[in-house]
Amino acid sequence: MSDGGTARPVRPRPRLRTLGxxxxxxxxxxxxANEVGFDASTSWEVWTNPLWEMFxxxxxxxxxxxxxxxxxxxxxxxxxILATIIGCGLALPISxxxxxxxxxxxxxxxxxxxxxxxxxxxxxLFWAKLLVTAVGIxxxxxxxxxxxxxxxxxxxxxxxxIDNADPRPLEAARASGSRxxxxxxxxxxxxxxxxxxxxALYVFELNIRASIVLGLVGAGGVGRVLEAQRQFFRxxxxxxxxxxxxxxxxxxxxxxxALRKRLV
Amino acid sequence: xxxxxxxxxxxxxxVQALRGLDLTIExxxxxxxxGLSGAGKSTLLRALNGLxxxxxxxxxxxxxxxxxxxxxxxxxxRSQIGMIFQTFxxxxxxxxxxxxxxxxxxxxxxxxxTLGLWPADDRERAMQALERVxxxxxxxxxxxxxxxxxxxxxxxxxxxxQEPSVMLADEPVASLDPVTSRQVMGDLRRINRDLGxxxxxxxxxxxxxxxxxxxxxGLRDGELVxxxxxxxxxxxxxxxxxxxxxxxxxxxxTEDDLT
Amino acid sequence: MTVTxxxxxxxxxxxxxxxxxxxxxxxxxxxxxxxWSLTGLDITLARVLDAPADAWDxxxxxxxxxxxxxxxxxxxxxxxxxxxxAWVGTIIGAVLSLPLAFLAATNVAxxxxxxxxxxxxxxxxxxxxxxxxxxxxxxxxxxxxAGTLAIGLHSVGTLGKWATEAIEGVDTGPLEAVEATGGxxxxxxxxxxxxxxxxxxxxxxxxxxxxxVRASAVLGMIGAGGVGAELVSQLMFRNFPxxxxxxxxxxxxxxxxxxxxxxxxxxxxxxxxxxxxxxxxADRNAExxxxxxxxxx
Numbered sequence: 100m101s102d103g104g105t106a107r108p109v110r111p112r113p114r115l116r117t118l119g120x121x122x123x124x125x126x127x128x129x130x131x132a133n134e135v136g137f138d139a140s141t142s143w144e145v146w147t148n149p150l151w152e153m154f155x156x157x158x159x160x161x162x163x164x165x166x167x168x169x170x171x172x173x174x175x176x177x178x179x180i181l182a183t184i185i186g187c188g189l190a191l192p193i194s195x196x197x198x199x200x201x202x203x204x205x206x207x208x209x210x211x212x213x214x215x216x217x218x219x220x221x222x223x224l225f226w227a228k229l230l231v232t233a234v235g236i237x238x239x240x241x242x243x244x245x246x247x248x249x250x251x252x253x254x255x256x257x258x259x260x261i262d263n264a265d266p267r268p269l270e271a272a273r274a275s276g277s278r279x280x281x282x283x284x285x286x287x288x289x290x291x292x293x294x295x296x297x298x299a300l301y302v303f304e305l306n307i308r309a310s311i312v313l314g315l316v317g318a319g320g321v322g323r324v325l326e327a328q329r330q331f332f333r334x335x336x337x338x339x340x341x342x343x344x345x346x347x348x349x350x351x352x353x354x355x356x357a358l359r360k361r362l363v
Numbered sequence: 364x365x366x367x368x369x370x371x372x373x374x375x376x377x378v379q380a381l382r383g384l385d386l387t388i389e390x391x392x393x394x395x396x397x398g399l400s401g402a403g404k405s406t407l408l409r410a411l412n413g414l415x416x417x418x419x420x421x422x423x424x425x426x427x428x429x430x431x432x433x434x435x436x437x438x439x440x441r442s443q444i445g446m447i448f449q450t451f452x453x454x455x456x457x458x459x460x461x462x463x464x465x466x467x468x469x470x471x472x473x474x475x476x477t478l479g480l481w482p483a484d485d486r487e488r489a490m491q492a493l494e495r496v497x498x499x500x501x502x503x504x505x506x507x508x509x510x511x512x513x514x515x516x517x518x519x520x521x522x523x524x525q526e527p528s529v530m531l532a533d534e535p536v537a538s539l540d541p542v543t544s545r546q547v548m549g550d551l552r553r554i555n556r557d558l559g560x561x562x563x564x565x566x567x568x569x570x571x572x573x574x575x576x577x578x579x580x581g582l583r584d585g586e587l588v589x590x591x592x593x594x595x596x597x598x599x600x601x602x603x604x605x606x607x608x609x610x611x612x613x614x615x616x617t618e619d620d621l622t
Numbered sequence: 623m624t625v626t627x628x629x630x631x632x633x634x635x636x637x638x639x640x641x642x643x644x645x646x647x648x649x650x651x652x653x654x655x656x657x658w659s660l661t662g663l664d665i666t667l668a669r670v671l672d673a674p675a676d677a678w679d680x681x682x683x684x685x686x687x688x689x690x691x692x693x694x695x696x697x698x699x700x701x702x703x704x705x706x707x708a709w710v711g712t713i714i715g716a717v718l719s720l721p722l723a724f725l726a727a728t729n730v731a732x733x734x735x736x737x738x739x740x741x742x743x744x745x746x747x748x749x750x751x752x753x754x755x756x757x758x759x760x761x762x763x764x765x766x767x768a769g770t771l772a773i774g775l776h777s778v779g780t781l782g783k784w785a786t787e788a789i790e791g792v793d794t795g796p797l798e799a800v801e802a803t804g805g806x807x808x809x810x811x812x813x814x815x816x817x818x819x820x821x822x823x824x825x826x827x828x829x830x831x832x833x834x835v836r837a838s839a840v841l842g843m844i845g846a847g848g849v850g851a852e853l854v855s856q857l858m859f860r861n862f863p864x865x866x867x868x869x870x871x872x873x874x875x876x877x878x879x880x881x882x883x884x885x886x887x888x889x890x891x892x893x894x895x896x897x898x899x900x901x902x903x904a905d906r907n908a909e910x911x912x913x914x915x916x917x918x919x
Binding site: 446470 | 796798799800801802804805806808809812813814817818
């Protein structure tokens, strides 16, 4: 079958556009690296800096004293629970409103999508800081901020699930004359409910971690203690707090993963 | 020369895929292996190039022992053995030429092949291999844009570029239609005749086995139950090997059957 | 009188017990958890009712945003600085995570190296960027480089995990082909695995970049470069129109980046799927991406 007469093809030249994009990205990277003060040598020095000694030894008596770390940790936990309930709870109707499949009408769809896009575009801690200024320092602001964050994450995940859900049960429900809300209740909800629960547990895990960080802006919980100690340069306590927190987070996450497996 | 000496292969789950296999294949032979799925055909081929470790016995290829060979020895051995697969196993996202060049991975230094800096004479070999299977004009086409038959010929070119002494084909035409199947089998026969490469082909299509085979080896439940000239084979022999009557599924048929 | 045949009810299956009970348990757990949290945080109805009014009061004052003031003070530059931090950080994360991911995948790496690397990824992922920055700043000093390092390090964890999952989903056929030609493990990764995962992995990198832009804005709040510091100082001075400006510009930039990045990601995945033959790995990649899109951090 070999045809000795077939000419060999010429190697194609790389497309100008691909080359252009690659060169552009490279140039941008170099520029950005310069702007942020990229200094490869410091990445080495970081690990050998004598200041690390300030993190050791960990003062366990202070760390394990209930009022210092463990109580605020409980507060963090409570913030996470509430924020998950509120955020995921609100996310349910809003996700339906902003999903192509189940939106009742076009204006609702557009408005809810736009609002959620803007909400998501604001970094989560910016919300926290704003709310702290508005309603005062403490767990109250933290719960609010985290609820908004949960809402944003949940809505993104869940509305995509709804978009990809099988449209046929909904069609069937509508065809039998059902009104919009009951149609969704019977036609779509059962299909997407397992995913909703799985996402909610995932959001809960995120919230546990996020609420630690919230405290850094004064929004309550163990993060506040962390920030206070940081400002006093008590890095040994900082490390102690972090260790306790990560153990707690790890335990909670294992439980959550196990629950997720059993519920879905 | 390839020699299987009392070879057994037992998989980790306890499944015994080959038992006590004795087989000798001289240079330049064209051997067709038939048998039911699970009879051990795939295992036999993969034991030969060490992709599946044999758990007993000895396998020698031109004097080199496969069983228990070190990783480096296996790599050297494999660079001399070309293999083509039922699912082609091409890298879909890259060009035909790059796919063929992959055949040289056993000899080109790793840093050169990783960066895509293939030596010039390897590029020449690749082009020649593509010419031999008749699809050189597709050299720079993305592999997934080819038809099944063309993709398999790329697979053959990839094996050829190794300049192997042995060619293994694991159900090379099972995914192809009758016409293309015959083309590919024809290519394999031609390569065996023109280049003298020892060729071992797994087939489950009995009519193809009869059309293209020289020597037929029959496996059943991991044991060798037939080894002889294709001329001596009739339907009863097949029934012995298969343990049941021949059905339409065992025949690739002709294009008229494709209704 | 004719006897009508009613089907015997003995053959009806009993209603399944599990689901109802589980649902009730879940609802109870939520109720208890919620109530405990509410009381623990001292959230009374009064506070809940007052809060929206207080918040609205503040939010009202964000408008109209003081744009010229912001421009004068170089807020736009600061927002861009956040973008640069996110970009370089993502690249650091990508470059470090990809080789490590090969060492963490179950189908290509041996146990003794796989387990430590996977645990490394988990450990890194567990630490939010902010905490990393908190730890780094005393060492590296304040400024964008601390933020970049923090984002880069944290991204290694997430990108590593996602890449590992992509690797574990590949079609092992081409890998087997590489082995059969006598190629080494590295060649198997380069030719058998990498081409299959590249579209998905590139998509992950872009997605991570989107998240990192927000993260770097936040890092500014503790002095690790970027626009966060602006927000904090303006809030401290209660200069709400300026705060509005900072928020407005940030949102605009973030939305633009999100849109462009989403479009690029779609093109990458679509380009990967553009074939005329059976291309199983594109579906696999799309599947993996669908599962992982939206799973941030």
